[in-house]
Amino acid sequence: MKYQAEVRISLKKGMLNPEASTIQRALALLNYHVEDTKTAETVTFSLEAKSPEDAREEVDQMCQRLLCNPIIHDYHITVIPGDE
Amino acid sequence: MKVGIIRFPGSNCDRDVFHVLGLVGCEGEYIWWNQRDLSKFDAIVIPGGFSYGDYLRAGAIAAITPVIDGIKEVVKEDKPVLGICNGAQILAEVGLVPGVFTLNENAQFICKWEEMEVKTTRSPFTRLYKKGETIKMPIAHGEGRYYNPHIDDLKDQDQVVLSFVGNNPNGSIEGITGVCDLDGRVCAVMPHPERASESILGSDDGIKFFKGMVNY
Numbered sequence: 001m002k003y004q005a006e007v008r009i010s011l012k013k014g015m016l017n018p019e020a021s022t023i024q025r026a027l028a029l030l031n032y033h034v035e036d037t038k039t040a041e042t043v044t045f046s047l048e049a050k051s052p053e054d055a056r057e058e059v060d061q062m063c064q065r066l067l068c069n070p071i072i073h074d075y076h077i078t079v080i081p082g083d084e
Numbered sequence: 085m086k087v088g089i090i091r092f093p094g095s096n097c098d099r100d101v102f103h104v105l106g107l108v109g110c111e112g113e114y115i116w117w118n119q120r121d122l123s124k125f126d127a128i129v130i131p132g133g134f135s136y137g138d139y140l141r142a143g144a145i146a147a148i149t150p151v152i153d154g155i156k157e158v159v160k161e162d163k164p165v166l167g168i169c170n171g172a173q174i175l176a177e178v179g180l181v182p183g184v185f186t187l188n189e190n191a192q193f194i195c196k197w198e199e200m201e202v203k204t205t206r207s208p209f210t211r212l213y214k215k216g217e218t219i220k221m222p223i224a225h226g227e228g229r230y231y232n233p234h235i236d237d238l239k240d241q242d243q244v245v246l247s248f249v250g251n252n253p254n255g256s257i258e259g260i261t262g263v264c265d266l267d268g269r270v271c272a273v274m275p276h277p278e279r280a281s282e283s284i285l286g287s288d289d290g291i292k293f294f295k296g297m298v299n300y
Binding site for chain 1: 141144148187188189191229232233
């Protein structure tokens with residue numbers, strides 16, 4: 001069975017996010033005064049697996065082995081059945 | 085002494101390292117990312133650059149290539165391993181040195197000469213310096229801000245190799261810009277000793293990194 005997976009990688013709470021602070025300052029230049037700006041990276045792909053649980057387990061291993069650095073990142077996995 | 089210089093797609097300081105190894109009487113040999121057997125080498129240098137375009141995180145993709153298995157074997161044999169700039173980021177991603185080098189505080193690429201203090205001389209790469217000595221070397225990185233949630237352990241175990249003096253250009257925790265593993269043989273530094281190894285280039289403060297490695 002085919003599954004669509006999405007991994008959302010964000011910085012752990014309290015970690016400095018220079019990209020987000022730069023974006024927030026740039027928004028202020030346009031007179032949009034926002035707070036708590038954050039950025040996150042999203043990786044999506046499809047994979048074959050026997051069940052949603054197996055798919056999620058495999059994606060979780062990918063996060064631990066490559067997609068995230070556990071020292072600085074949190075991640076959130078979404079798995080839905082289907083081709084696209 | 086035979087020294088392996090690791091090359092990934094995007095490495096770009098490999099030839100500088102080769103040149104400086106020649107200055108200290110070492111024989112450098114380029115090793116491609118897909119080689120696993122590094123047993124013939126006495127030491128390994130992972131040079132700087134932008135391996136795999138810094139995609140995902142600097143060093144993340146290089147960290148899972150076959151050559152890393154070879155480097156882990158070299159470490160087990162107690163031979164010295166030096167990671168410079170991208171090489172330092174790779175060693176941190178692999179977990180051979182503690183912590184992580186991440187996006188600079190000002191979110192910009194910084195390329196400039198900086199002064200730094202040698203914090204430990206128990207590494208082969210720093211044994212010819214004096215502890216507390218200030219040296220001048222260039223930095224050139226976008227992801228060089230050192231972060232480690234266990235900073236006290238790092239200091240207690242004498243694993244800080246270099247820290248910036250008088251200025252903290254990238255926002256590293258306590259200005260740290262070089263760290264080593266527990267026994268000091270695996271050393272990861274963000275500044276470029278190979279670019280500060282001849283006085284005509286502005287400083288030869290870095291050459292002792294390579295001289296110290298010889299016949300260690």
